Amino acid sequence: MRYLVAETTWKLMGLSQALAESGTLVTRCDQGEDIDAFQSTGEHDLVVLDAGALGKHTTLARLRDARPAQPVCVLARQPDHRKVAEMLNAGADMVLPEDIPLPELVARLHALSRRAHGVALGEMDCGPLRFDLESRRVHLEDVTLSLSPKLYEILEFLALRPGRLATREQLLNHVYGFENEPAPRVFDVYLCNLRTQLANVAGALTIETVRGSGYRMMVREAGTADGSIAA
Structure with a gap:
C-alpha cells in the first residue's frame, strides 16, 4: 500500500521513516501548502497529517472531496474529547495523540488502510x-x-x-x-x-x-x- 504523509512535524517525519522500514510505500509531502495537490493527483490508500495543518494548509472537507473513499488520519497534540469529535464529524476517520508510540501508530494506520478495502486482518x-x-x-x-x-x-x-x-x-x-x-x-x-x-x-x-x-x-x-x- 502507499500512504501520503504530510511531513510538517518531526513526529510525521519519523513516521514516514518507520512506514518505509515496514515496507509501506510512502509519498512524502514536506510542504504544508502542497498537501491538496499531492492528495488530488496521487493514488494513496491513506493520508496522515498533523492537526496543525488543518485550516492553515488544508481542510478535512477538501481532502474528502478530492478522495471520498480514502481514509484520513489526524495526529493532534493532547486532543480533548470535544476536538476529537469535531474532527471526526468533519471527515477524519481516526484522530490520535501525537505522542503515541511509533510501533502502535504504524499498526493502527495499517489496520485503518486495509479495513478501508474490506480486509479485517493482516x-x-x-x-x-x-x-x-x-x-x-x-x-x-x-x-x-x-x-x-x-x-x-x-x-x-x-x-x-x-x-x-x-x-x-x-x-x-x-x-x-x-x-x-x-x-x-x-x-x-x-x-x-x-x-x-x-x-x-x-x-x-x-x-x-x-x-x-x-x-x-x-x-x-x-x-x-x-x-x-x-x-
Whole structure:
C-alpha cells in the first residue's frame, strides 16, 4: 500500500521513516501548502497529517472531496474529547495523540488502510492466493511466490480491487509515486513476469488487459464457469 504523509512535524517525519522500514510505500509531502495537490493527483490508500495543518494548509472537507473513499488520519497534540469529535464529524476517520508510540501508530494506520478495502486482518485471500499484508508475501498453498517489491505492489493493488479497472497511470503512480517512472516497455515486462508467476492458477485468477484502458484482476468463484468475481 502507499500512504501520503504530510511531513510538517518531526513526529510525521519519523513516521514516514518507520512506514518505509515496514515496507509501506510512502509519498512524502514536506510542504504544508502542497498537501491538496499531492492528495488530488496521487493514488494513496491513506493520508496522515498533523492537526496543525488543518485550516492553515488544508481542510478535512477538501481532502474528502478530492478522495471520498480514502481514509484520513489526524495526529493532534493532547486532543480533548470535544476536538476529537469535531474532527471526526468533519471527515477524519481516526484522530490520535501525537505522542503515541511509533510501533502502535504504524499498526493502527495499517489496520485503518486495509479495513478501508474490506480486509479485517493482516492476511487476505484472493482466489487461490493468500496475501500476508504485514510481511508482504503471497502464498499459493505451501509455495511462496518469488516476487520483487514492485511486482508485489502491482499484485497487491489489483488484489485489493478485484474486478475493478486500474489504469496504467494509476498503477505507475502507486508503485513509483512522484519518482521517475520507467519506460512503458519496462512496465510491460513487469506485467509479463507477474502473469508468468500466476500461470499455474490462470483458471481461477487472471490479470486482464483492457485495451486502451488498463488492467483488472478477475477471480473466478469455485464451481462457476462464467468468470464471476469473488466477493
